[in-house]
Amino acid sequence: xxxxxxxxxxxxxxxxxxxxxxxxxxxxxxxxxxxxxxxxxxxxxxxxxxxxxxxxxxxxxxxxxxxxxxxxxxxxxxxxxxxxxxxxxxxxxxxxxxxxxx
Amino acid sequence: xxxxxxxxxxxxxxxxxxxxxxxxxxxxxxxxxxxxxxxxxxxxxxxxxxxxxxxxxxxxxxxxxxxxxxxxxxxxxxxxxxxxxxxxxxxxxxxxxxxxxxxxxxxxxxxxxxxxxxxxxxxxxxxxxxxxxxxxxxxxxxxxxxxxxxxxxxxxxxxxxxxxxxxxxxxxxxxxxxxxxxxxxxxxxxxxxxxxxxxxxxxxxxxxxxxxxxxxxxxxxxxxxxxxxxxxxxxxxxxxxxxxxxxxxxxxxxxxxxxxxxxxxxxxxxxxxxxxxxxxxxxxxxxxxxxxxxxxxxxxxxxxxxxxxxxxxxxxxxxxxxxxxxxxxxxxxxxxxxxxxxxxxxxxxxxxxxxxxxxxxxxxxxxxxxxxxxxxxxxxxxxxxxxxxxxxxxxxxxxxxxxxxxxxxxxxxxxxxxxxxxxxxxxxx
Ligand SMILES: Cc1cc2nc3c(=O)[nH]c(=O)nc-3n(C[C@H](O)[C@H](O)[C@H](O)COP(=O)(O)OP(=O)(O)OC[C@H]3O[C@@H](n4cnc5c(N)ncnc54)[C@H](O)[C@@H]3O)c2cc1C
Numbered sequence: 001x002x003x004x005x006x007x008x009x010x011x012x013x014x015x016x017x018x019x020x021x022x023x024x025x026x027x028x029x030x031x032x033x034x035x036x037x038x039x040x041x042x043x044x045x046x047x048x049x050x051x052x053x054x055x056x057x058x059x060x061x062x063x064x065x066x067x068x069x070x071x072x073x074x075x076x077x078x079x080x081x082x083x084x085x086x087x088x089x090x091x092x093x094x095x096x097x098x099x100x101x102x
Numbered sequence: 103x104x105x106x107x108x109x110x111x112x113x114x115x116x117x118x119x120x121x122x123x124x125x126x127x128x129x130x131x132x133x134x135x136x137x138x139x140x141x142x143x144x145x146x147x148x149x150x151x152x153x154x155x156x157x158x159x160x161x162x163x164x165x166x167x168x169x170x171x172x173x174x175x176x177x178x179x180x181x182x183x184x185x186x187x188x189x190x191x192x193x194x195x196x197x198x199x200x201x202x203x204x205x206x207x208x209x210x211x212x213x214x215x216x217x218x219x220x221x222x223x224x225x226x227x228x229x230x231x232x233x234x235x236x237x238x239x240x241x242x243x244x245x246x247x248x249x250x251x252x253x254x255x256x257x258x259x260x261x262x263x264x265x266x267x268x269x270x271x272x273x274x275x276x277x278x279x280x281x282x283x284x285x286x287x288x289x290x291x292x293x294x295x296x297x298x299x300x301x302x303x304x305x306x307x308x309x310x311x312x313x314x315x316x317x318x319x320x321x322x323x324x325x326x327x328x329x330x331x332x333x334x335x336x337x338x339x340x341x342x343x344x345x346x347x348x349x350x351x352x353x354x355x356x357x358x359x360x361x362x363x364x365x366x367x368x369x370x371x372x373x374x375x376x377x378x379x380x381x382x383x384x385x386x387x388x389x390x391x392x393x394x395x396x397x398x399x400x401x402x403x404x405x406x407x408x409x410x411x412x413x414x415x416x417x418x419x420x421x422x423x424x425x426x427x428x429x430x431x432x433x434x435x436x437x438x439x440x441x442x443x444x445x446x447x448x449x450x451x452x453x454x455x456x457x458x459x460x461x462x463x464x465x466x467x468x469x470x471x472x473x474x475x476x477x478x479x480x481x482x483x484x485x486x487x488x489x490x491x492x493x494x495x496x497x498x499x500x501x502x503x504x505x506x507x508x509x510x511x512x513x514x515x516x517x518x519x520x521x522x523x524x525x526x527x528x529x530x531x
Contacts, residue, residue, distance in 0.1 A: 029459035032444060032460070032462060033462045035153075035440065035443040035444075036462065036464035036482075039439055039440065039464070039466075039521060040466070040514075040518050040521050040522075041521065042521045043524065043525045047517070047521060048521060048531060049519070049521055049524075050513050050514060051518065078499070078511050079466060079478055079480050079499075079514065082481075082495055082497055083495075085494050085495020086464070086483075086493035086495050087482065091462075
């Protein structure tokens with residue numbers, strides 16, 4: 001996801017935070033979006049505990065599960081139905097893709 | 103006076119090559135991608151240190167932490183209720199130092215010079231940084247409640263930082279006779295872990311129910327409502343009958359004076375309550391180093407740009423976790439970890455000369471009302487027009503859920519703890 005550092009931007013970076021506060025990169029970094037899933041599903045989706053692992057599951061399965069959570073159609077959901085509603089359909093696709101590749 | 107010795111090894115390769123202070127770009131050009139100092143190895147700081155290294159191992163990261171082992175407030179209420187032993191909530195820094203090459207300095211961060219980009223330790227050592235991350239958690243506002251100072255806390259614990267205070271409260275609960283009264287004084291918002299006081303009384307009620315069934319619990323509250331209130335009150339009634347009494351602000355719940363020797367508190371309208379075990383959760387502010395760095399506002403917390411968690415007051419200082427102003431995100435370990443990851447990504451991007459990514463966070467606070475009765479509040483957060491906002495949906499566990507649902511949330515609460523402890527410190531349960 002990283003682009004090549006350019007010299008001008010490097011100089012801008014040394015004074016960043018004030019002039020540039022609020023500006024964001026156009027294509028957002030999926031690992032930032034996925035990072036909060038780690039707190040329950042384990043780092044990169046590999047769970048050390050009672051919450052299911054999601055790393056390496058097929059994309060279609062993950063996407064279908066996330067869409068069902070969002071639609072409120074997943075039986076047995078305790079918390080995912082409340083979290084999945086916070087993401088756009090595109091974000092859910094990106095998350096399903098990312099975890100399927102872990 | 104402070105001796106300005108420098109810790110060379112903690113600066114990694116850069117220190118050998120440069121007076122990097124005045125020439126940060128040169129330092130980067132010569133190999134190290136930048137120098138980050140992190141203060142605080144709790145939920146926010148340990149996560150930030152780890153995720154900076156995961157994203158770019160060439161960045162030199164030094165973690166300054168007062169203690170060699172970290173004990174979590176999350177699940178400390180299970181310890182208080184006799185459901186866990188203390189060591190099970192302890193975590194080491196071995197993964198950070200061993201697997202990620204983070205330089206650990208065990209010591210107290212005393213002062214920050216934001217212009218010079220230096221951090222001074224109580225030992226007198228000085229660390230230079232390109233980016234400073236502060237995740238010091240909370241400090242108690244001693245004296246905000248009359249009579250509640252550091253000496254009083256040795257008799258009447260707050261137990262709002264996990265450690266000796268938590269053990270003291272547990273000892274007092276164990277020593278209490280059946281038929282005694284436990285009083286918890288809860289603060290007004292904002293404070294660390296909004297559902298924390300109510301989970302605490304729940305698990306103490308669970309302990310009393312089997313060990314001291316004639317005892318009584320009173321919460322004296324400086325608020326008129328609290329996190330997951332409906333779920334807590336329904337759970338209390340279901341599991342503990344009328345053992346727990348909650349006194350709201352409007353019903354004269356606000357404690358204004360503590361007599362630690364007598365274990366008595368006085369509320370706003372002059373009523374004296376006598377306890378056998380007294381737990382004062384006092385008003386709070388950002389950890390002292392945030393004040394020293396000049397990043398706090400009048401309220402005692404640090405305002406930040408939510409995209410990067412960089413201070414709005416001093417450049418190149420990122421403040422995460424409880425110390426920051428990130429409302430509507432609550433002051434939770436989950437939030438601190440999530441903010442640590444966002445700040446890490448932003449810092450790595452800045453060193454690479456890139457714009458920060460669009461941030462995203464989630465938070466879920468699980469609370470246990472009993473060992474097999476869990477509830478939660480869950481939300482996703484994003485930035486709109488420079489402010490953190492709650493994304494669509496989210497909310498608390500359903501009010502009408504059955505016992506099986508509550509049981510599963512209790513199991514998942516433990517799963518959450520195992521996952522976040524592993525993600526933050528590498529702990530394998
Ligand atoms: C009873 C209770 C229950 C809780 N339960 C939950 C829960 O279930 N879920 C949840 O998400 N959150 C929970 N929390 C909240 C959680 O503990 C905090 O929100 C979280 O610890 C904040 O992380 P932090 O990084 O800001 O601070 P901390 O985790 O407190 O870390 C701060 C660290 O900085 C160090 N430090 C501070 N100043 C200095 C200095 N000057 N020099 C060197 N080191 C320094 C401290 O030693 C400490 O290790 C609970 C809190 C309490 C009190």
